[in-house]
Amino acid sequence: MTNGSDVDALVSGDNFIGKLPDHLLIEIFVRVPVTEWAQISCVKKHWANLFRGECLWQAALVKSYPSASQAKRWPGPIPRGLSRRRFVALYISKQIFSLDGDMAEIVGHAYLFLKEQLELSTMPPSAVLHGTMIDQFIACGKSRDVANELASQIWIAVLDNLEENEHTFLLLKRLAQEADVFLPYPYSRSSKVQWRVFEKLFTDFRDCFNHVDYYDVLSCAKNRFQPIPSAWLGY
16 A cells, blocks of 8 residues: 555545454554655544554554664764654654765754754753754764754754744744854854844744834844845834
């Protein structure tokens, strides 16, 4: 099953498929495109339970990323997690970063770590989050330059994939207004990450500003970048 009618085929054959043991159901499900898994899990409660269980994700990991079974646990502050999280991390690395190889899973986990931390109502300071990713990559043997570039790519990817809602606006505003803290390279966020924060605020979220907030954030932008784009000007 590899075409767009996979879910319809499963539902129409429900009487037969429903009698199959779990291990055969799992073998069928992991051969359906990932984009249809959410829909499949909504067909029956039992199928939803399979997608919540470890066995299905172990099978999916082996089928989609065979080399993952050979990967050793890495040192550093960001843990690897169970099969579902590992699968998601590898999927993210492939789809967003086009990565394969030894760093793919670690980059995916770092992306998940940063995204989840930014979504918290009590988010840690961004310097702590950035430093955690830097420490992770250095612990895995990467140079400071490579660690900084990977962390910057992850920041930008996460920022670009946040939903456009009030929480994201408040998050970006906080990131823009955070006081500069002197940290040695590579533990401070790169200028291209800071630029992306302001760019999203002044383009995607311009209508969310009130008069005072707009000029406060604009002042922060001018303190960091000169000149600033004319498109950012004008409340």
